[in-house]
Amino acid sequence: MNIQYSRGCPFNCEFCNVTLLNGHRPRTKTKEQIIRELEALYRWGWRDAVFFVDDNLIGNKKKLKQDILPAIHEWMEEHRYPFTFSTQLSIDLADDEELMDLMIKAGFQTVFVGIESPNEESLQECAKKQNIARDLVASIKKIQKFGLEVQAGFILGFDSDPESIFVRLADFIQNTGVVTAMVGLLNAPKGSRLYARLQAEKRLIKETSGDNTDFSLNFIPKMDYKTLIQGYTNVLSKIYSPRHYYNRVRKFLAEFEPPRLRPIYFRIVHLKAFLKSIWYLGFIGQEKLYYWRLFFWSLVKKINTFPHAVSFAIYGYHFRRMFVEHIKKLR
Numbered sequence: 001m002n003i004q005y006s007r008g009c010p011f012n013c014e015f016c017n018v019t020l021l022n023g024h025r026p027r028t029k030t031k032e033q034i035i036r037e038l039e040a041l042y043r044w045g046w047r048d049a050v051f052f053v054d055d056n057l058i059g060n061k062k063k064l065k066q067d068i069l070p071a072i073h074e075w076m077e078e079h080r081y082p083f084t085f086s087t088q089l090s091i092d093l094a095d096d097e098e099l100m101d102l103m104i105k106a107g108f109q110t111v112f113v114g115i116e117s118p119n120e121e122s123l124q125e126c127a128k129k130q131n132i133a134r135d136l137v138a139s140i141k142k143i144q145k146f147g148l149e150v151q152a153g154f155i156l157g158f159d160s161d162p163e164s165i166f167v168r169l170a171d172f173i174q175n176t177g178v179v180t181a182m183v184g185l186l187n188a189p190k191g192s193r194l195y196a197r198l199q200a201e202k203r204l205i206k207e208t209s210g211d212n213t214d215f216s217l218n219f220i221p222k223m224d225y226k227t228l229i230q231g232y233t234n235v236l237s238k239i240y241s242p243r244h245y246y247n248r249v250r251k252f253l254a255e256f257e258p259p260r261l262r263p264i265y266f267r268i269v270h271l272k273a274f275l276k277s278i279w280y281l282g283f284i285g286q287e288k289l290y291y292w293r294l295f296f297w298s299l300v301k302k303i304n305t306f307p308h309a310v311s312f313a314i315y316g317y318h319f320r321r322m323f324v325e326h327i328k329k330l331r
C-alpha cells in the first residue's frame, strides 16, 4: 500500500524533474492527515508493508522529527505495529542519528537512496550535492547499522564516467552490502536540466521510455554506445549472479540487527512463498548451493535474520529473471 506525506525536494539533480514538477520546498501533510490515512488502512484490515511514496521523505527534517514521526510512533505502539514502512530519501539521513532513531521507532524498515555513482566527477556533473565529498560507503553502513535496510539506485552513462566505472561500480555495490541495487542507464526526462542541456548540445534523440533499466538511452552518450551497453550488462551479470548476490546478502545480514518492534503476523501467503522458495531455489534453481548455505547460516548463526534471508533469496531470483528478460529483448 502506498501513502504520501510530502512532495518536492530541496535538491535539484540534473537528471531529475521532481523539482520542476513538485517544487523545491517540500509541501507536507499534517500529522492528523497521516494518522487518518493509517487509521483507514488499519480499518480495512491491512497488516503489511506501507510505502511512503515521497520524492524525498526527509526534505523537511524539522517537521518530521518534531511532529510526524512521534505521532506515527505513538499510533503504531497503540496498534501493536500493524505495518512496516519503507520510503525514498537522500543520503544525508546518515548525518542525523536522532532522525534515524525516530524512523526506526516509527516502524520504518527500508529506505531507497539515490547513490548514482561512486565516481566523484559524475556526481559533480549531475549536481548530486548531498553525495559529493562524502564517504558513501560509510554513510550507507551507518544507516544499515541503525537497523534500516538500504536499497540504492545507481546510474551509468554520465559524460564523466571513465571506462573503469563498470568494475568500480560492481565492487562498490559488493562492498556496501546493498542487496537491492537498482542499476540503470542515464536518461533525460522532459523538464529536467539534463534534458535542456542535451537539447542545446543536439544530443537528444527521443523521449525516455520511463524505465531506465530497459537498456534504452534517449541521448547520444559520450562513451562509445557499445562499450556502455556491454559494461552495463557486465555490471548486472556480476551483481545478480548467485555467487555475488548471495555473498552480498550474507555481508549485509552479518552486520544487520533488525529492530524488534512488532509481533510476527503469520499469513498463508508467506508460508506459500517460503515453500515455493525451497522448491524453486533449493531444488530446481541454479543457485541451490548458495540458497542452502544462506538458509542454514541464518538458521544457525543469526535466526533473527532468517525471514530476511528467505525474502532476499526470492528477490534475487526476481532480479535475475528480469535481467534475463531484458537481455532477450535486446537480441
Ligand code: SF4
Pocket (backbone or CB within 6 Å): 009, 010, 011, 012, 013, 016, 017, 018, 019, 055, 056, 090, 114
Ligand atoms: S534525484 Fe532525488 S535528491 Fe535529486 S532532485 Fe530528484 S528527488 Fe531530489
